[in-house]
Amino acid sequence: MDLNQLEEQLARIKAEAEALRQEADGIDALRSAETRLTKGPLADVLKSIKAFPPDQRGPAGQAINKTKQEIKQLFADAQSRLRQADVVGEQKKTATFDPTLPPPITQRGSLHPVTAVQREVERLFRGLGFAVVGGPEMETDFYNFEALNIPEMHPARDAQDTFWLTNGWLLRTHTSPCQVRAMERFGPPIRVIAPGRCFRYEAIDASHENTFFQLEGLLIDKDISIAHLIAFMKLLLREVFGRDVKVRLRPGFFPFVEPGFELDMSCMICDGVGCATCKKSGWVEILPCGMVHPNVLRYGKIDPHEYTGFAFGLGLTRLAMMKYGIADIRILNSGDLRGLAKADRLSGATI
Numbered sequence: 001m002d003l004n005q006l007e008e009q010l011a012r013i014k015a016e017a018e019a020l021r022q023e024a025d026g027i028d029a030l031r032s033a034e035t036r037l038t039k040g041p042l043a044d045v046l047k048s049i050k051a052f053p054p055d056q057r058g059p060a061g062q063a064i065n066k067t068k069q070e071i072k073q074l075f076a077d078a079q080s081r082l083r084q085a086d087v088v089g090e091q092k093k094t095a096t097f098d099p100t101l102p103p104p105i106t107q108r109g110s111l112h113p114v115t116a117v118q119r120e121v122e123r124l125f126r127g128l129g130f131a132v133v134g135g136p137e138m139e140t141d142f143y144n145f146e147a148l149n150i151p152e153m154h155p156a157r158d159a160q161d162t163f164w165l166t167n168g169w170l171l172r173t174h175t176s177p178c179q180v181r182a183m184e185r186f187g188p189p190i191r192v193i194a195p196g197r198c199f200r201y202e203a204i205d206a207s208h209e210n211t212f213f214q215l216e217g218l219l220i221d222k223d224i225s226i227a228h229l230i231a232f233m234k235l236l237l238r239e240v241f242g243r244d245v246k247v248r249l250r251p252g253f254f255p256f257v258e259p260g261f262e263l264d265m266s267c268m269i270c271d272g273v274g275c276a277t278c279k280k281s282g283w284v285e286i287l288p289c290g291m292v293h294p295n296v297l298r299y300g301k302i303d304p305h306e307y308t309g310f311a312f313g314l315g316l317t318r319l320a321m322m323k324y325g326i327a328d329i330r331i332l333n334s335g336d337l338r339g340l341a342k343a344d345r346l347s348g349a350t351i
């Protein structure tokens, strides 16, 4: 063996040491790998010194000792790194809650804009002595149309195409079925509101959805007139918007009221200038209303000669859009939280 061969052998031993260090999964494994190297290959090369010519034995011994020191250092460093990691791991395990740290950033849930508006209107009407009632979303033809003075073949049905179920029932097109159900259940005098989900077979655009929310209102008593109706509607809009809202009342045809009105409010998205939400008109239909038709009272087993009343169908979804400045109705059913963020902040209603 000459010095060059010795250098090559030492380089191989060093490479083996490096490989063993990487394989070792703990301090014990490191120790035994180091022992194996020093007692095995390193001891062997040390013995081979005798075979060198006397003048080369010095440099050979120095080279072997240098490698031995490097390997020792290599394993010592690896052991100290492992010990350090153990200490940190132990600290993590025993770490306790630190109240001085800032809290993690979490998203808070909040009420859906429609729910927020619904609760507001419910609060208002409860204060006026109204009961809040519900009704089924699956309705019979009788409650959704027939009892509301919309007999079969009546053209008003065309405007309210809906989803029919195989059992002959349908998904209600408005909350108005709750009127007749309330009359049957309570009898006069009646003051109820009925919020709920409605469905129509609609082409969907910025202001039309197949699923939307209405809030039905019904007041039946003796000597109720249009003046009462208008007073209630104005109060409702003033309370919801926190200020007087520009409205217009125009005649509207709904078979279950007579006379019937369409109450429009000035579009809050464009301030009445005209936009996609208000179909460029500057006005938004928000509140069809009117005096309950005598036929509907009869269906509800109430004598129209003794009692009169008014009814309205507030578009809760539209109201939420106007209140929170949501220009596209599709956002409300989309589940897109970015679209709802605006309303979340304004409603201030958190769960």
Ligand SMILES: [Zn+2]
Pocket: 267, 268, 269, 270, 271, 272, 273, 274, 275, 276, 277, 278, 279, 280, 282, 283
């Ligand atoms: Zn508009």
